[in-house]
Amino acid sequence: MRLQAVDVKLGYGDRTIVDGLDLGIEAGTVTTIIGPNGCGKSTLLRALGRLLKPQGGEVLLDGKRIDRTPTREVAKVLGVLPQAPTAPEGLTVADLVARGRHPHQTWYRQWSSDDEAAVGAALSMTGLADLAERPLDELSGGQRQRAWISMALAQGTDLLLLDEPTTFLDLAHQVEVLELVRHLHGAAGRTIVMVLHDLNLAARYTDRLVAMRDGRVVAAGEPHEVLTEELLRAVFELDAKVIADPVAGTPLVVPIGTHR
Amino acid sequence: MTSTLALRMGGVSWQVRPRGVAVTLGGLALLALLMAMNMRIGDIRMSLAEVVRGTFDVTSAHNFVIMELRLPRALTGALVGAALALSGAIIQSIARNPLASPEILGVTTGASVAVVAGVVASGSLYGGAAGLLTTVGTPVLALLGGLAGASTVYALAWRRGLDGYRLVLVGIGVAAVFTNVKYWLLTVGDVNDTARAMVWISGSLNGRGWEHVVPVALALAVLVPLTLLGTRSLDALRFGDDTVTALGVRVDPARALMILAAVLLAAVATASAGPIAFVALAAPQIALRLTRCARPPLLSSAVVGAVLTSGADLLARTVFSPIELPVGVVTAVLGAPYLIHLIWRARK
Numbered sequence: 105m106r107l108q109a110v111d112v113k114l115g116y117g118d119r120t121i122v123d124g125l126d127l128g129i130e131a132g133t134v135t136t137i138i139g140p141n142g143c144g145k146s147t148l149l150r151a152l153g154r155l156l157k158p159q160g161g162e163v164l165l166d167g168k169r170i171d172r173t174p175t176r177e178v179a180k181v182l183g184v185l186p187q188a189p190t191a192p193e194g195l196t197v198a199d200l201v202a203r204g205r206h207p208h209q210t211w212y213r214q215w216s217s218d219d220e221a222a223v224g225a226a227l228s229m230t231g232l233a234d235l236a237e238r239p240l241d242e243l244s245g246g247q248r249q250r251a252w253i254s255m256a257l258a259q260g261t262d263l264l265l266l267d268e269p270t271t272f273l274d275l276a277h278q279v280e281v282l283e284l285v286r287h288l289h290g291a292a293g294r295t296i297v298m299v300l301h302d303l304n305l306a307a308r309y310t311d312r313l314v315a316m317r318d319g320r321v322v323a324a325g326e327p328h329e330v331l332t333e334e335l336l337r338a339v340f341e342l343d344a345k346v347i348a349d350p351v352a353g354t355p356l357v358v359p360i361g362t363h364r
Numbered sequence: 365m366t367s368t369l370a371l372r373m374g375g376v377s378w379q380v381r382p383r384g385v386a387v388t389l390g391g392l393a394l395l396a397l398l399m400a401m402n403m404r405i406g407d408i409r410m411s412l413a414e415v416v417r418g419t420f421d422v423t424s425a426h427n428f429v430i431m432e433l434r435l436p437r438a439l440t441g442a443l444v445g446a447a448l449a450l451s452g453a454i455i456q457s458i459a460r461n462p463l464a465s466p467e468i469l470g471v472t473t474g475a476s477v478a479v480v481a482g483v484v485a486s487g488s489l490y491g492g493a494a495g496l497l498t499t500v501g502t503p504v505l506a507l508l509g510g511l512a513g514a515s516t517v518y519a520l521a522w523r524r525g526l527d528g529y530r531l532v533l534v535g536i537g538v539a540a541v542f543t544n545v546k547y548w549l550l551t552v553g554d555v556n557d558t559a560r561a562m563v564w565i566s567g568s569l570n571g572r573g574w575e576h577v578v579p580v581a582l583a584l585a586v587l588v589p590l591t592l593l594g595t596r597s598l599d600a601l602r603f604g605d606d607t608v609t610a611l612g613v614r615v616d617p618a619r620a621l622m623i624l625a626a627v628l629l630a631a632v633a634t635a636s637a638g639p640i641a642f643v644a645l646a647a648p649q650i651a652l653r654l655t656r657c658a659r660p661p662l663l664s665s666a667v668v669g670a671v672l673t674s675g676a677d678l679l680a681r682t683v684f685s686p687i688e689l690p691v692g693v694v695t696a697v698l699g700a701p702y703l704i705h706l707i708w709r710a711r712k
Binding site for chain 1: 368370372375376377378379460592593595596599600602603604606607609610611612613614658659
């Protein structure tokens with residue numbers, strides 16, 4: 105197990121969102137956490153990325169307690185892209201991506217040739233090399249999201265947590281970002297954990313799905329094991345038919361609702 | 365990144381901004397000139413050549429006057445300006461707000477209240493301006509008041525972490541309360557005491573000696589290297605807290621440490637020369653525009669602050685000569701339109 109939550113209790117202040125949850129992330133897999141709004145999936149991801157301190161239980165990174173490992177050492181192994189991240193005004197793509205090198209730098213090693221190479225590689229892998237000197241605010245939503253992913257890549261970690269990387273993007277850009285994620289997984293066998301809202305895209309691009317409701321894991325496994333009509337009713341209170349995706353053969357959710 | 369160069373040697377690599385280096389060096393040259401021009405002024409007027417000789421040649425007839433009176437005053441101005449500007453640069457970086465300054469952290473207003481309270485409470489007791497209380501008491505009171513003011517703001521702004529916006533809002537509120545307490549003290553105090561207090565709270569370099577230079581110089585000697593080590597944290601702290609944590613920065617300790625350095629710098633500066641207005645606000649923004657950095661640069665800001673304060677003091681002593689204005693009056697007169705300009709720009 106690369107990353108493990110053991111009996112974690114998570115919340116903000118007096119409000120407990122997740123209580124007594126266990127989850128393991130295997131090396132070299134792409135895992136997506138799904139669930140209705142407010143089910144605690146982002147909270148769980150933040151705890152896995154040590155952005156949120158558990159009120160109880162522990163998070164283990166490569167078998168060691170993540171909160172007992174110096175945060176800088178964690179940052180060399182684990183990259184996190186928070187939900188809707190914000191950057192200072194006027195920042196260029198290259199500056200943003202260069203920031204990903206932070207954990208590898210010290211006051212006497214501010215910009216090594218390793219840094220330069222990692223940033224160059226991250227920019228070209230996300231197809232942003234030509235846009236490097238452009239201010240972030242001038243990019244399209246999809247390009248901006250790729251720039252943020254590029255920053256996490258420059259960090260040089262083989263474990264990536266992405267919190268809703270496709271939010272606010274149109275379908276074409278969502279596919280673009282997820283293709284990139286799949287490519288990152290395929291190219292270097294990175295372990296990736298995401299939170300996504302679109303069930304069909306989640307099924308298409310992931311090895312393992314984790315379905316959550318009310319702070320608990322309801323089901324976990326391969327997409328075709330998890331995305332069933334019963335589960336959709338139990339987790340999302342959604343009446344739907346699940347058919348095979350005509351392109352990939354993965355489960356495709358078709359809501360019933362009312363129709364013409 | 366086009367504006368930065370990387371110097372590499374073995375495992376060591378440094379990032380250098382040619383523009384920043386140019387601004388810093390140019391600023392230091394201008395500062396030396398302004399200080400020398402300041403040192404010409406006094407009972408005996410000297411030429412620039414006499415000032416230079418008097419400073420570096422111990423056998424010069426002017427050496428005593430320069431070393432005992434004029435150099436300490438000029439140095440106090442430069443060091444206090446540098447300390448205030450550095451403090452402002454740190455706070456503006458952390459608050460991500462060009463309107464933030466040590467005034468907002470409660471340092472200067474806290475110091476003012478403490479000094480006015482001290483003067484009003486003890487003035488008639490010790491028979492006016494003379495005595496140990498004013499030479500030692502005022503700086504100590506200012507330092508304690510500044511730290512107390514900052515602690516108040518910090519305690520009220522802290523809520524499971526520190527948010528830049530909340531800090532600024534709480535700071536403005538606390539500053540308003542402190543300012544009114546100060547005015548109330550001025551109205552209840554003895555007329556002679558309050559007149560003395562007024563000179564201090566407008567920020568003055570008059571009669572500053574080595575005892576005012578040493579504390580600021582020591583504070584800068586310790587805190588400048590510390591803040592420079594924190595430069596990379598400051599760069600990272602401009603991003604959202606989650607992003608910064610993900611990059612391996614311990615956000616709250618890093619931020620608290622930098623704020624503590626800013627508070628100490630501003631408190632020591634205020635203790636030496638009173639609250640000299642607007643230097644902490646304007647100098648980082650001027651340095652930012654000169655160097656075209658992404659956030660207020662630390663060293664360049666300090667140099668610009670020293671230049672601003674020395675220049676303002678020169679104006680204060682020459683414009684209405686032989687009457688000398690407190691330097692804080694000049695910085696306020698120059699700074700107010702600048703503040704309006706900043707707010708105007710922020711509105712757009």
